[in-house]
Amino acid sequence: MKNVFVSLSLFCIFVCCSQDKDETKAPVITVPKNIFVADPTIFYNDGTYYLYGTTTGNIANGDGFLVYTSSDLQKWSEPKGAQNGLALKKGDSYGDKGFWAPQILKYNNKFYMIYTANENIAIASSDSPLGPFKNESKKPVFETGNQIDPFIFIDEDGKKYLYFVRLTNGNRIFAAELNDDLQSIKPETLKECISGTLPWENTQNTNWPVTEGPTVVKHGGLYYMIYSTNDFRNPDYAVGYATSQSPFGPWEKSSNSPIISKKNAGFNGVGHGDVFWDKANVMHYVLHTHFSETEVSPRKAAIIDMEFTGKELKATSNSFRFLKN
Template sequence: MSNPVLPGFTADPHLVVYGDTYWLYPTTDGFDDWSGTRFRAYSSTDLTRWTDHGVILDLATDITWADAYAWAPAAVERDGRYYLYFCAERAIGVAVADSPAGPFRDALGAPLIAADAYPDQMIDPMVFVDDDGRPYLYWGQGASYQVPLHDDMVSFDPARVRVHTPEGYNEASFVIKRDGVYYLMWSENDTRSADYRVAYATSGHPLGPWGARRDVVLAKDEAQGILGTGHHSVVRAPGSDDDWFIAYHRFAIPGGDGTHRETAVDRLHFTGDGAIARVTPTR
């Protein structure tokens, strides 16, 4: 495995496992003001050789309520259908398909979460499905909004929305569960900053309350020229008990910046007491 794992400029990678296959859903990057309009999907069985499945959702042709700012896709499977949560025009939408490669179609014909639904920015969705099959939606820049999703995967009760603002939180909530402990991870600082990084807290419930910020998970390595490491996702390798990987973006090497980023994948380890060890970013 070598980094970057995808060609060109990509960011906000959502790495997920379906069966024995890894799927990556990134933001298409390289545009001023993050003004991309399309999402693509990539698959691999070894995290090394990736198949590009082309455009799976195009705002211009597939979405009636937004034209630009296609960011931060997140995918999940439920009862044989595939749901893609995404940002567009600083709102959050959801699309559905019968295949992880799409094509995806707008599930609602309107945003799932409008741009002005709550304070701060309504971006960076993520869905976590617990062991009992209950799904939870996370999103938000400036604050982490969290709510149980209904079984239809495209609605929720606004009265049940919780908001958390962990120390250092900026955006990109991501939740995993290991040995009965829930880990909430997020990105700190601005994606245009070389100091963009990932930190975490833990809880005994998928909606918190979350304990104090425990540590940084992933940060820049200036000696290697690796900067701006953040907006990540985490998966356990198929068939493994405790083999984990983290996907994230960083400034493209060489000469990248906050709108010219690339996707990397590295190993994620836990210590004996359940803490997340600091990730070593690689080239």
């Protein structure tokens, strides 16, 4: 009887200790973190979304471009680039500082990254969206001047156009037809498109008005240029658009601009992004915001849904969300 009593006591102690141990075990909770990139772009290929941009977090933007991946636009990976998270690494292509505003496109079974470095524009290529993107010549598209924020648009007839910002009496948006090698322009086609002339485009009334970050899409026979205005440090940094019947203009600015601003997004400094379509063919605009109400950097990546209503382009305010991993 004594042995039975001892056994039962030991069993109760074991059970109680086990219960106490289980009750005190803290659950593992993963808190999603903001992704800190500015001037972002999202490229979709073969079931995967790839996010690139100007790095504003722990890695200086002099190192190149990180790339994040997602299968659903909800959960993003840590940087997945071929070279320690970088899709393009300094030394493999043109430039040694100021790596800004990349765009990715697929052309003739290769992937191309057009980007800014040293306040000029260059194009690198790779066999994978993860890189490594390289340009053996290490030469920019333009031999003279300062230009940033490139975007390539390929029209239905196969002609290729480079839209970019030239730093001359303000940040002004220009266009030129690209040669088929995607490395040079046809100089005779170079033309200015848009500058900051409206009150919402220069809320601080500066002597250097800013229009930048162009993206061009075609819908219903019209060309739509989506662009950002004001200095990126200005809380009024915002997104508007203009339309044209030609890739070169003349461009008619929408009376509904800005279509994305702190008023409908709810955050300061919203702008400079890119359009993309998801797996369900829903149109989105990926952009950045200021870090907080009082701090500009590091800037946060976010997306907002967009749609065409007739000839009008609109953003869906309640669809705004930050990208997290």
